[in-house]
Every structure is written in structure tokens, then in C-alpha cells.
Amino acid sequence: MYCRFYAELNDFLPPDERQRVLARRLDAPGSVKDVIEGFGVPHPEVELVLVNGRPVEFGCLVAEGDRVAVYPRFRRLPAPGPPLRVPWTGEPRFLLDVHLGRLASYLRLAGFDAAYANDATDAALAAASREEGRALLTRDRGLLKRREVERGYWVRETQPRRQLAEVLRRFDLAGRLQPLARCGRCNGRLAPVGKAAVEADLPPRTRREQHEFHRCDRCGRVYWRGSHVARIERLLARAIGGG
């Protein structure tokens, strides 16, 4: 069979296999999912597969001699076939693996629902991403290859600020930033709260100088404008600017 991966799917291939048709012998027919993951490309990264020019599902069998074209998400052009999964609608929701705690916190500060637990097993992450309809963000390609994972993305960058920029770009989130919507520490929602309710817990200078406060409905952490929000806004400005 012959296989060609397009655009950023080449990130998963060794340098000498990128951007070209790859020939492989198939001793027995294999599913589309198994064939493309055999090349190292996890199925959640894939949005469209054509076998001999026709769109197919992941369970379809590929046989010797077939020509397979594998595409990531289409950004500018309409996809030349129906997508492999129902388009994501509503509020974007993420689940991050145990190594991406800082990115989880940044996504929350940008206002996005980003679940994270530093003791979750791979099996629990894969199951939760499906059950809760969350896109699984990970640096672990093996985790993304699990059958239960429907939506997911392999984070290419290793530095958290650059990871934030990468994820905002990949999921088209730049226009949906909402600083002061979520708690960076626990993913709870923030709500405005009167000064009188939080005054006793504030550092003296904040008590003097700040007048607008938000409190997390889950852990109770208090956020205020001033240096707190300025820091978040700088982080987001840099991320949108390309990290």
C-alpha cells in the first residue's frame, strides 16, 4: 500500500519520510487506524482519510495496493470529504495529561475549561476525555493512540508559554479569550464579589488600592485587577502574538 501524510501530520514522521508517498507491504489487510498509527501518527490528529480517492472511517480495511491519503484539520480550504468526527460546538473543553500542569493553568487563565489531575492514569485520561467530550492534550503519542480517545492533540512545543500559543492557534481560540472567567488553580468559575466580602483576607496594599474583585466558586481564591490581571493579559498578548 501507499500512504501520504499531509501538512502537520508530517511532524510524526522521521525526517526522511516527510512530505512524500510512503510504500509499505501489508501481509494482511489492516484497519485505517492501525495502518496510520503504524507510521506513528495518532488517529485524533487526523480529520480525513481517503483510500483510493474515497473518504473512509477509521475501521475501514486497507489492503495491499491501496493508496491512502491522510489529512489533518483543514484550515483554509473546505475538506474534500465528510469529517471523521462530529465538529466540536459550544464551549471548548480540554483535558490535560499529568505533564501539562502549567499549560492547564494558562488555559484556565485565558478563560477555558481545562481539567487536569496530576495523578490520573493514561486509562483514566482516555476514558474521561471521551465521556466528558474533552480534547485530550498530551505530549505522549501512545496515549493519543488509545481507541477511546476521540478528540485530542499532540502538543509539539515543550515550553508552557509556547504551548499556550500553539493550542490557541490549533483550536482557533484567539477570539474567545476571557481573562477573569476561570481560576488558574482549580478550573472553577470566577464571579464578581463585593469588597466587603473579601476585605479581611487581602494584603494591606491591595485593600487600599483595589476595588473590583472576583472569587472562585470552587476553591475561594480571590482575583483582582492590578498586577494580577495585568500579568494574565501580558501572557495572553504574547501567546496571540505567536509566543
Ligand SMILES: [Zn+2]
Ligand atoms: Zn479555584
